[in-house]
Amino acid sequence: MKRLKRLRQTIQGHSRLDEAGFDFRSYGHAFEQARLLVRVFYLFIIYVLASKSAVLWDQVQVIPYADPLWPVFWIRFFEPHTAIGTLIVVSLVIGVVGFLFPNKRLARILVFVAYLSLAALSNSFGKIFHLDHMPLAVSFIFILLPTAQTTTGRLSITYKHSYLMVFWAAQLTLGLFYTLSGFWKISVGINQLLAGQINTFHPYALATLIAMRELQTQEHTILGWLIVNQPVIGWPMHLGAVYMEFFAIIAVCRPKLHQVWGIAFMAFHLGTWLFMEILFINNIFLLGLLLVLSPFAPKKIKITTFIKQLPLLGGILRIQSSLSLNQGPIKANRPQGLP
Incomplete structure (x- = not known):
């Protein structure tokens, strides 16, 4: 246990709790800020989905010559205009739903799947675009955000702690x-x-x-x-x-x-x-x-x-x-x- 404690202190760069740099008295404020940032993230995802959709629609004529990656393997079985048009419309609708309901896990899962599908199709032309890797990873981590279960309208400290830990996991993914x-x-x-x-x-x-x-x-x-x-x-x-x-x-x-x-x-x-x-x-x-x-x-x-x-x-x-x-x-x- 002493070795683990020493390792934690080395990673965090401090030996006492008051040196941690996080004021636990402002725990509630940090939670509210994290929730706002998550919502802004899903607003950004709408922009990303719309941008990718515009580029893909311009490439619809060459879709038959693409080699679809596994998330969009089904594209080859449909007429290009119909398949791409359907994927774009569904993805944009899902993006808006994710922004409106970021606290719903199902909405976050659908956003990740929609983003993964559009990103996979963009990378099906023989070149990998690294631009999507980081936001795609963060959208996956945000799936793990806890779901609030309360009848009084007040969120428990356990829920807030879990929420902040998932947010920190997204930061950790960024750093990785x-x-x-x-x-x-x-x-x-x-x-x-x-x-x-x-x-x-x-x-x-x-x-x-x-x-x-x-x-x-x-x-x-x-x-x-x-x-x-x-x-x-x-x-x-x-x-x-x-x-x-x-x-x-x-x-x-x-x-x-x-x-x-x-x-x-x-x-x-x-x-x-x-x-x-x-x-x-x-x-x-x-x-x-x-x-x-x-x-x-x-x-x-x-x-x-x-x-x-x-x-x-x-x-x-x-x-x-x-x-x-x-x-x-x-x-x-x-x-x-x-x-």
């Missing part, structure tokens, strides 16, 4: 995406370093990526020239992005880091568009919704407390601080013969 990305960047970077190649940690890493992207697309990006001409400018940004990604799942476990990590990742995605014209607009929205507006984030935080909460860096500072306290003040030896 970025941590996996950071892990593979570091893993591949180490292999490239051992092979003597330009790697993740090299000062020219970001400039090399941008140059390869421009050669691939045969187009110049808005700010790509800046990093290509001055590679050192991109070095700290690249290392910072890898650090933020790798420790994202730890940051989710530390409420005091939610807003900073969310804003930093939003800037990261905007940067990838300016430098490489790769835009994950869905991710930007989810980062703002789940992290920047996190119901667990404290209203105020001291800069010293924030620094101590930083993964790895904060741990080093805490160790140094504890060592200096244990050593105590250095006392000078009194020379012999003096009173």
